[in-house]
Amino acid sequence: MDNNRQGAKASYVALVFFTGLWMILPSAVRRFNREAFAEFQAPALHLVGKGRDLARYWELQSRSPEELVAAARDLARINAALELKIHSLDDARKENTRLREMLRYPQSTEFVTVVARVSVRETSSWWQRIIIRKGRSDGVRPGCPVVFGDRVIGRVSVVHLTTSEVDLVTSPGFRCTAFLEGDDQNHVVHVSGRAGLALSAPRAMVSIIPLGYNPPAGQIAKVMTTGLGGVFPSGLTLGTLETGVQTTSEKHMLTGALTPAKELSFIQEVSVLIPKYPTAGEILLTPADTGKAEEFR
Amino acid sequence: MxxxxxxxxxxxxxxxxxxxxxxxxxxxxxxxxxxxxxxxxxxxxQSVSLTEKSDNQGQRVVILPPSRGKIFDRNGYVLVDNRVRWSVKADLLALQPEFRKEYLALLKKEKDRFPDRRPDYDQLQQTARLNVLNAWLTKIWFVIDSTNQKAAKGTAKVKSTPDLHPEERMVHPDTLRKHLNERRALLFPLILDLAFPNSGHAVTSEEGNRSVARFIEQFPVQGPITLEADMVRSYPNGKLASHVLGYVRDTDILKGQLDDELAEKFANLQKLGYTGKKGADGIEATYNEVLSGHSGWEHWTKTSSGYNKERLEAKPPKQGADVALSLDTKIQKSAEEALAKIVDSQGKALPAAAVMLDVNTGEILALASQPSFDPNEMADRVTQAYFDQVNSEGGWLNRSTQGLYAPGSTFKLITATAGMRANKIDWDDILDCGPSYMVGGRAFPEHDPVGYGQVDLEKMLAVSCNVWNYQVGLRTGPENLAKEARRFGLDAPLLQKPAEHNNHSTTELPNPATRMVVPDRAYKQRIAGEPWTDGDTANTSIGQGYLLTTPLHMACLIASIARGETRTTPSIIHDPGRDGRHAGAEPIGLNTQQLNALREGMLRCVEEGTAKSVRIPGLPYAAKTGTSEYFKKGEKAHLAWIIGYAPADNPVVAFCVLVEGQLDTSTWGGKTAGPVARDMILAWRSAADEKDK
The missing domain is CATH 1.20.5 (Single alpha-helices involved in coiled-coils or other helix-helix interfaces)
Known part of the structure; x- marks a missing residue:
């Protein structure tokens, strides 16, 4: 009995001791510990992703040869179409560069694309986040946009050595500016993620919509990135504006719900757009690199 | 034991x-x-009273200002709007730990430097707050200013914000002190109106949007710094109709702050308000009650340091109602553009006014005054430099409704009407008009040194013969001239509001002139202490002497003559149901031949007379020009007038243009004021044609 009591007492003392120790540890040590834990956790996350891939593989194995042949044929067609598109895009890119140089117009933000597989999804109503299998070692930096095709998925929030955490468009940590399809005057509107209520679908909101805005007749208005903020390239689709935009209490601005461009719960593969030059916000988040701040002023 | x-x-x-x-x-x-x-x-x-006292100390009500209603022109074109204002604000409560840390660091430094001296704790606190806020400001500007774009070869680096002195990007100690004393609970504005070029934070509105986008996308979402969007007054056409529209200024007294029931409920609570806006001039001032809307409120608990803690309940503000003006933007624009072309020898725009009315309803289609001001400059807070600039130019005065001038030869219409009504002259009587006319031993000159010879009413109006008017004026007498001028309302106050809209302001535009002068014997005796002479009558008959009136009065006079009546009630408010009846109006009292002669004379004025340089082929209109004298800095200068209506055969619009000539500039009714009238008529015609389509 006494031994049990003493054991319990020792446990409490140890808890208090380690909590206290954690609080007084220098931030570098704490950061190292966090990183170490993330790296320790990374193989498990990879394993989860690989397991899912394996399950998918076995699922495909069970398909009939006819089905696979049909799928391969469809894929070949898509590939051919994409080849054509790549070719025309290449021409457009060259023309764009030529015109920019001719007009002495500054080049838009350049990005390097890194394709990443999704390991884990945390798409509960609170944490709208995914973990991808690319990290610092692949050049991923915090704040980088994450897309699927021309659709915005979210932004990188935390980067580890081999994995990164991505705040989805519906995450409360996500915000960006957008233009609305059909708005001739290109008013800048504000898109931000909202934490959903328990058991309700998470959503993003579009606010500061001008009162005179009318969605294109018979269409669902697309919400597209402005490219003004220096983070997202312009013209990417954030989603569509749900019908029935609400006026704010003052009747001067409208707000509406955003349906994300991609079904975020089933996303498997994404692309991380890494800006060639770090943004000011990125430099601000890494105070150690103050020299860079001057360089980019 | x-x-x-x-x-x-x-x-x-x-x-x-x-x-x-x-x-x-x-x-x-x-x-x-x-x-x-x-x-x-x-x-x-004591439990009840103590609980109440505790609540009162621990709670407050924040009054939220409403957005003002919009102002439209008669065609639904927006003249005054509300635009989104993006402002970067700091949550001072969330910054408390940072303030404390900085304060302790400063205190330690101070004690190390001066161990024997007692530190000034208040000053240290203030410095700590400033240091923290300025550090955040530096970060904010770093994000907004920077560009991660690689500049193309040979081009300067893209920069979206104007070059400001570093001090202009710092928090001013007095601003912070004032905020802490008066509005501690509210967010502290670090950068007001980030995207608007006039605010000095952006070069163009596109670059302003870029600044907003950079902040939204690059600045950390969580933290004590937030971007807030609210609505502020916006005048999309800049200076257009600024004297009519007016401007707004800050107010802490907001209409409908709390209704009676809530006022009782929150009677003992501290009340804190965001700065609202109230009309300071123009329609913004006279229809302030309509445009203002009703304030909202938020009921908060507060911390012991005075910051807001938890919002208990709230009611959103209610936007003010819209106002539709009778102005037609196209005509107004053409009037202002035409006025801007009238310049002195240095190329500076001359002071001038232009009015156009709907002949039948009296609704004002254009009301311009030059020089003017840009109400956008006053939408937030006017700078002393801008105020002084407008003041030195005389831009605050609405010359159309507040400027008092001698009407000059345009008054000859009254002299002729008075003469005919008094049976001293008829429409076809011919008078001999030489180069001058002797009155009281003094030769009163004709403006043409040769004289006009045999002159009837029509010719008099066409060439603006002075001698004809001296003779008719003397025959008619000063009392009849004054009586006729008063019958046409030349000294009557205008722009009076209907009684049902008579809230706080009794007029549709602020302070229209009330000191118009229609002189008679009694007037001169009162003012100069001298008896009336024939010379005074001769002067009055050609619109000189003591006569003073406004361009709006003269526009109403010509609109009345166009309808064959005596009074026109002008209004700046658009009412599609207006019945065309005018308060105090009576028939003009001339027979058909007399009235036709009057109208024919004005038509000849444009076709072959003093306004022939501004005739419009295919669109005959009637006009009467005038060039009167006034004293500027002790020397004589000219006022150029033109009044008239169009079309000549079926009057729809009436107009009046006045230009204040300068000492070194020659100004004449037809030559100087005429082109403005012509442009206004053409703009009206074009607008009417568009409507017909």
Missing amino acids: KDFDGQNPSAPSDPISAWRLRVIFFFFCAGFVYVAVGLSYRQLV
């Missing part, structure tokens, strides 16, 4: 100690009873 000495250890060792113990016990009991009674009293008797 006894100890080894056989004594009771708990008993006092001697009688004195026992007595002391009793005294102590008594005081202890008394103290306990005092505390118990006090607590009971507070709990049972």
Whole structure:
């Protein structure tokens, strides 16, 4: 009995001791510990992703040869179409560069694309986040946009050595500016993620919509990135504006719900757009690199 | 129980100690009873009032200003709007730990430097707050200013914000002190109106949007710094119709702050308000009650330091109602553009006014005054430099409704009407008009040194013969001239609001002129202490002397003549149901031939007379020009007038243009004011044609 009591007492003392120790540890040590834990956790996350891939593989194995042949044929067609598109895009890119140089117009933000597989999804109503299998070692930096095709998925929030955490468009940590399809005057509107209520679908909101805005007749208005903020390239689709935009209490601005461009719960593969030059916000988040701040002023 | 000495250890060792113990016990009991009674009293008797007092100390009401209603022109074109204002604000409550840390660091430094001196704690606190806020501002500007774009070869680096002195990007100590004293609970504005070029934070509105986008996308979402969007007054056409529209200024007294029931409920709570806006001039001022809307409120608990803690309940503000003006933006624009072309020898725009009315309803289609001001400059807070600039130019005066001028030859219409109504002259009477006319031993000159010879009413109006008017004026007499001028309302106040809209302001535009002068014998006796002479009558007959009136009065006069009546009630408010009846109007009192001669004379004025340089082929209109004299800095200068209506055969619009000539500039009614009238008529025609399509 006494031994049990003493054991319990020792446990409490140890808890208090380690909590206290954690609080007084220098931030570098704490950061190292966090990183170490993330790296320790990374193989498990990879394993989860690989397991899912394996399950998918076995699922495909069970398909009939006819089905696979049909799928391969469809894929070949898509590939051919994409080849054509790549070719025309290449021409457009060259023309764009030529015109920019001719007009002495500054080049838009350049990005390097890194394709990443999704390991884990945390798409509960609170944490709208995914973990991808690319990290610092692949050049991923915090704040980088994450897309699927021309659709915005979210932004990188935390980067580890081999994995990164991505705040989805519906995450409360996500915000960006957008233009609305059909708005001739290109008013800048504000898109931000909202934490959903328990058991309700998470959503993003579009606010500061001008009162005179009318969605294109018979269409669902697309919400597209402005490219003004220096983070997202312009013209990417954030989603569509749900019908029935609400006026704010003052009747001067409208707000509406955003349906994300991609079904975020089933996303498997994404692309991380890494800006060639770090943004000011990125430099601000890494105070150690103050020299860079001057360089980019 | 006894100890080894056989004594009771708990008993006092001697009688004195026992007595002391009793005294102590008594005081202890008394103290306990005092505390118990006090607590009971507070709990049972004072609990209600103490709870209320505690609530009052721990809660406050924040008044939220409403957005003002919009102002439209008669065609639904927006003249005054509200635009989104993006402002970067700091949550001072969330910054408290940073303030504290900085304060302690400063305190330590101060004590190390001056160990013997008592630190100025208040000053240190203020410096700590400023340091923290300025550090955040530096970060904010770093994000907004920077560009991660690689500049193309040979181009300068893209920069979206104007070059400001570093101090202009710092928090001013007085601003922070004022905020902490008066609005501690509210977010502290670090950068107001980030995207608007006039605010000095952006070069163009596109670059302003870029700044907003950079902040939204690059600045950390979580943290004490937030971007807030609210609505502010916006005048999308800049200076257009600025004297009519007016401008707004800050106010802490907001209409409908709390209704009666809530006012009682929150009677003892501290009330804190965001700065609202109230009309300071123009329609913004006279229709302030309509445009203002109703304030909202938020009921908050507050911390011991005075910051807002938790919002208990709230009511959103309600936007003000819209106002539709009678102005037609196209005509107004053409009037202002035409006025801007009239310049002096240095190329500076001359002071001038232009009015166009709907002949039948009296609704004002254009009301311009030059120089003017840009109400956008006043939408947030006017700078002293801008105020002084407008002041030195005389831009605050609405010359159309507030400027008092001698009407010059345009008054000859009254002289002719008075003469005919008094049977002193008829429409076809011919008078001999030489180069001058002797009145009281003095030769009153004709403006043409040769004279006009045989002149009837039509010719008089076409060439603006002075001698004809001297003769008719003297025959008619000063009392009849004054009576006729008053019958046409030349000294009557205009722009009076209907009684049902008479809230706070009795007029549709602020302070229209009330000191118009229609002189008579009594007037001169009162003003100059001298008797009236024939010379005064001759002067009055050509619109000179003591006569003073406004361009709006002259526009109303010509609109009345166009309808064959005596009065026109002008209005700046658009009412599609207006019946065309005018207060105090009566028939002009001339027979058909007389009235036709009057109209024909004005038509000839444009076709072959003093306004022939501004005739419009295919669109005949009637006009009367005038060039009167006034004294500027002790020397004579000219006022150029033109009044008229169009079309000549079926009048729809009436107009009046006045230009204040300068000493070194020659100004004439037809030559100087005429082109403005012509442009206004063409703009009206074009707008009417568009509507017909």
